[in-house]
Amino acid sequence: MLVEAFVLPKADLGSFVAKLKAGYEVIGPVAKDPEFVFAPIDSAADLRLDYDTTILPPHKKYLVPPKETLMTFSGPATKTGEPAAPGKQLLFGVHACDVNGMLSLDKVFLGTYPDPYYKARRENTVIVGLNCIEPCADGFCSSFNTGPGMDSGFDLSLTDIGDKYVVCVGSEAGKALAAGLAPAADADRIAKGKALRASQEKIERHIDTDNLGEFMHQNVDNPVWEDLKERCLACGSCTNVCPTCFCFAVKDQIDLTLAAGERPRDWDSCQYLEFSRVAMDHIFRPDRAARIKQRLYHKMTYFAQQFDGSPGCVGCGRCATYCIAAIDPVEVMEDLRDDPGEEKAVKLYTPPDKKVTPETSPWEPQLAKISAIKQQNYDNKTYTFSFADPAVQEKYTYDSGAFNEISIFGIGEVPISISSCADVKGSFDHTIRAVGNVTNAMDKLQVGDIVGVRGPYGVGWPVEKMKGKNVLVVVGGVGLAPLLGTIKYIANHRDQFGALEILYGGRSPKDMLFTDEFDDLRKIPNTRLLLCVDNCMGMEWGHNIGVVTTLFDKMSSKPDNTIMITCGPDVMMRFAVKDMLGRGWSPEQIYVSLERRMSCGIKKCGNCQIGPLFVCQDGPVFKLADIQGLPEAAL
Amino acid sequence: MANPKVAFFKFSSCAGCLLNVLNIEPVLLTVLSVIDIEYFVMAKRDNHHGPYTIGFVEGAVTTPKEVLELKKIREECAILVAMGACACTGGVPSIKNFSGMNQDQLTKTVYAENIYDPFLASIPAKGIDFYVKVDAYLRGCSYDLGEFVELIKRALKGEDPLFRPHSVCNECKLKENVCLLVSKGQPCMGSVSAAGCGALCPSLNRQCEGCRGPANDCNAASLAKTFMEDLGLSKDDVVRKFRKYAGNTPEFSKGAEAAL
Numbered sequence: 001m002l003v004e005a006f007v008l009p010k011a012d013l014g015s016f017v018a019k020l021k022a023g024y025e026v027i028g029p030v031a032k033d034p035e036f037v038f039a040p041i042d043s044a045a046d047l048r049l050d051y052d053t054t055i056l057p058p059h060k061k062y063l064v065p066p067k068e069t070l071m072t073f074s075g076p077a078t079k080t081g082e083p084a085a086p087g088k089q090l091l092f093g094v095h096a097c098d099v100n101g102m103l104s105l106d107k108v109f110l111g112t113y114p115d116p117y118y119k120a121r122r123e124n125t126v127i128v129g130l131n132c133i134e135p136c137a138d139g140f141c142s143s144f145n146t147g148p149g150m151d152s153g154f155d156l157s158l159t160d161i162g163d164k165y166v167v168c169v170g171s172e173a174g175k176a177l178a179a180g181l182a183p184a185a186d187a188d189r190i191a192k193g194k195a196l197r198a199s200q201e202k203i204e205r206h207i208d209t210d211n212l213g214e215f216m217h218q219n220v221d222n223p224v225w226e227d228l229k230e231r232c233l234a235c236g237s238c239t240n241v242c243p244t245c246f247c248f249a250v251k252d253q254i255d256l257t258l259a260a261g262e263r264p265r266d267w268d269s270c271q272y273l274e275f276s277r278v279a280m281d282h283i284f285r286p287d288r289a290a291r292i293k294q295r296l297y298h299k300m301t302y303f304a305q306q307f308d309g310s311p312g313c314v315g316c317g318r319c320a321t322y323c324i325a326a327i328d329p330v331e332v333m334e335d336l337r338d339d340p341g342e343e344k345a346v347k348l349y350t351p352p353d354k355k356v357t358p359e360t361s362p363w364e365p366q367l368a369k370i371s372a373i374k375q376q377n378y379d380n381k382t383y384t385f386s387f388a389d390p391a392v393q394e395k396y397t398y399d400s401g402a403f404n405e406i407s408i409f410g411i412g413e414v415p416i417s418i419s420s421c422a423d424v425k426g427s428f429d430h431t432i433r434a435v436g437n438v439t440n441a442m443d444k445l446q447v448g449d450i451v452g453v454r455g456p457y458g459v460g461w462p463v464e465k466m467k468g469k470n471v472l473v474v475v476g477g478v479g480l481a482p483l484l485g486t487i488k489y490i491a492n493h494r495d496q497f498g499a500l501e502i503l504y505g506g507r508s509p510k511d512m513l514f515t516d517e518f519d520d521l522r523k524i525p526n527t528r529l530l531l532c533v534d535n536c537m538g539m540e541w542g543h544n545i546g547v548v549t550t551l552f553d554k555m556s557s558k559p560d561n562t563i564m565i566t567c568g569p570d571v572m573m574r575f576a577v578k579d580m581l582g583r584g585w586s587p588e589q590i591y592v593s594l595e596r597r598m599s600c601g602i603k604k605c606g607n608c609q610i611g612p613l614f615v616c617q618d619g620p621v622f623k624l625a626d627i628q629g630l631p632e633a634a635l
Numbered sequence: 636m637a638n639p640k641v642a643f644f645k646f647s648s649c650a651g652c653l654l655n656v657l658n659i660e661p662v663l664l665t666v667l668s669v670i671d672i673e674y675f676v677m678a679k680r681d682n683h684h685g686p687y688t689i690g691f692v693e694g695a696v697t698t699p700k701e702v703l704e705l706k707k708i709r710e711e712c713a714i715l716v717a718m719g720a721c722a723c724t725g726g727v728p729s730i731k732n733f734s735g736m737n738q739d740q741l742t743k744t745v746y747a748e749n750i751y752d753p754f755l756a757s758i759p760a761k762g763i764d765f766y767v768k769v770d771a772y773l774r775g776c777s778y779d780l781g782e783f784v785e786l787i788k789r790a791l792k793g794e795d796p797l798f799r800p801h802s803v804c805n806e807c808k809l810k811e812n813v814c815l816l817v818s819k820g821q822p823c824m825g826s827v828s829a830a831g832c833g834a835l836c837p838s839l840n841r842q843c844e845g846c847r848g849p850a851n852d853c854n855a856a857s858l859a860k861t862f863m864e865d866l867g868l869s870k871d872d873v874v875r876k877f878r879k880y881a882g883n884t885p886e887f888s889k890g891a892e893a894a895l
């Protein structure tokens with residue numbers, strides 16, 4: 001169907017912009033010698049509509065500002081939810097790549113757990129796009145159909161056809177802004193089409209998108225990545241200037257009262273070593289080559305896998321423009337295509353289809369009071385919590401294996417799995433090891449103290465699928481915490497499950513959790529509990545010595561009609577899974593719980609990604625068959 | 636509860652970092668209400684011996700006497716903070732380590748023979764963590780005052796300040812500065828240097844000199860190559876850049892070595 005279109009003579013641009021300024025703060029491209037940036041303008045005279053590209057993508061700069069406060073607090077009293085009402089803003093002259101970049105960011109911020117801050121800004125932002133009749137030097141937008149012209153995402157779009165612009169209407173709001181303009185004649189529309197086709201033909205840079213996802217997955221081990229590692233400075237500029245990069249870091253700030261402060265988010269980058277850092281300085285992606293790969297894979301395929309096929313790269317070319325080491329995705333992709341890895345069957349990832357829209361801000365922790373603390377071993381305690389608001393507690397349900405984000409205001413949040421059984425009403429447990437700033441502060445808390453809790457998040461153990469089947473639990477160290485609730489659920493509903501066998505390994509007897517509950521576990525009908533430690537450290541130990549896989553020869557579980565659930569350190573699960581597959585178990589019957597830096601829990605901050613997975617929402621419990629063979633999954 | 640006791644010490648350096656402490660005027664009185672400064676020779680007459688809760692040390696260690704003093708300070712301070720580039724990485728004094736001269740030659744070159752004194756006995760300039768365990772670092776020449784106050788707050792709460800040592804480029808891009816290297820061809824060190832300064836120099840149109848030392852997992856060798864091949868810097872210039880503030884660090888050493 002024909003899009004409604006008008007014409008704006010260039011001579012009238014000044015008055016048109018003046019009219020827009022009456023209703024909006026107008027933000028447009030201005031010079032910042034020798035580059036361009038989007039900034040508020042006083043009049044059309046400030047505009048540089050001949051700009052090639054801007055340092056930061058305008059939609060990202062004005063919809064997800066580099067720093068934004070998520071909540072404020074004073075002691076345990078918090079204030080969240082309502083973002084300061086952003087004024088009505090109008091981005092004037094946004095190129096097609098960035099309009100499409102914004103549509104991709106919409107998927108991230110308006111998908112599951114919609115971000116209230118982004119949403120408020122987005123709803124108060126009008127986009128006047130500018131189609132590119134002269135391609136920029138580094139762009140390759142036509143490869144992803146994200147330029148030089150735009151099809152959607154704008155309220156109005158302008159196309160320069162000489163002495164005037166063709167103004168296309170993309171929304172009701174846009175139509176209102178076009179009131180008073182003369183309708184476009186056929187000749188104007190034809191001139192627009194001709195200008196954009198000519199522009200498209202002038203684009204010399206292309207990425208071959210044929211079978212892109214499969215192709216990328218076949219080239220995980222291509223030597224190209226090691227070469228890039230030698231060049232990449234790990235400076236993170238590529239991610240900062242990217243119109244679809246959305247990752248951010250959250251760290252509480254406090255004033256000198258040490259009690260009041262705020263929780264801001266700042267743009268983060270997967271190129272930084274500490275991006276995947278968790279307590280005890282464990283870093284999940286320490287290798288620079290792996291980090292470069294993560295970014296380019298995310299652009300070329302993971303983003304599309306995660307967000308309904310939306311492009312993770314819109315071909316704006318900024319990452320190439322601003323890379324000091326001149327790493328250019330077009331060249332990288334050419335190098336890969338020139339010397340591709342072996343073609344092999346590839347399975348792309350499809351995340352679980354779910355959209356959660358909570359009534360309150362997903363950033364708002366609910367206050368919860370500690371009602372009991374139990375020392376588990378030398379560095380672990382189990383805390384029992386109840387929400388301060390009984391109505392919140394009443395409504396609170398969770399799947400075993402899911403986690404909460406626990407807040408200590410002034411320090412931050414940590415994702416901790418729930419260790420109580422979902423049958424328990426009125427309270428819930430977390431078993432926590434004191435290893436980082438938040439957990440060390442937890443360690444000092446007493447019964448009656450208040451913390452913040454957001455959750456529950458994530459996919460738990462497949463309890464429904466386990467019904468009618470035997471269950472094998474393979475667990476290492478503190479991995480018992482996210483499994484204990486499920487074990488207790490099986491005990492409470494014993495007739496619904498077959499045989500239960502628990503293989504539990506720890507580093508040493510003093511590292512094991514819930515030791516005083518072992519006798520209760522043994523008393524569960526039709527249940528075996530096998531224990532082992534890597535080293536008994538001279539302590540009395542009447543059980544096996546060795547890693548947990550050494551218990552496999554002693555177990556009675558057989559692959560038939562059994563589901564294996566496992567949680568422990570990555571390395572333990574890797575060996576356990578490999579061993580079990582060797583014993584004839586199928587990836588369809590093995591479930592693993594993965595751990596990454598699940599900083600936000602709601603698929604926003606990006607810290608917990610493993611290849612195309614968001615551990616926080618797609619997991620943390622995954623069926624092995626769903627993730628086997630994926631890059632980075634390591635299982 | 637008594638306020639934590641704080642001390643400020645100085646070794647071989649320009650004293651700018653100690654002076655900088657007094658530049659926190661907007662919050663100075665508030666800070667002084669939560670800590671007691673027990674030892675600060677530059678700022679007060681009445682100084683007291685340890686033990687102290689937090690000890691801030693400015694300066695590189697360049698004499699055997701300083702090593703002994705530093706070890707004593709370590710014993711007296713629950714939390715020891717390296718304050719500024721010299722204490723963190725050796726800083727500007729560490730340039731001498733790469734002069735190619737031995738200590739005797741250096742002494743004779745720098746000091747006239749008739750004023751030589753055993754007091755001048757000097758050793759290679761090192762950051763203080765070469766000799767003692769350091770609990771936190773305030774990087775930069777001089778350090779960022781915001782980080783100084785943040786460190787005090789976190790220390791009072793018994794937390795790790797978790798300063799994020801990623802590149803200056805991050806803070807520079809967030810300010811949407813024109814890239815001095817890419818757009819203006821200047822040999823800016825921001826891409827390999829640790830942020831926290833708010834990209835202070837590039838924001839004022841001055842290239843980053845790397846005073847805060849290396850960013851996490853930075854790739855100095857690659858930047859050295861860019862300096863030489865794309866910007867036409869001489870080997871000597873590149874080596875000097877990487878040995879100006881943090882030549883002692885393995886990361887920046889790689890930058891200098893890539894040029895040699």
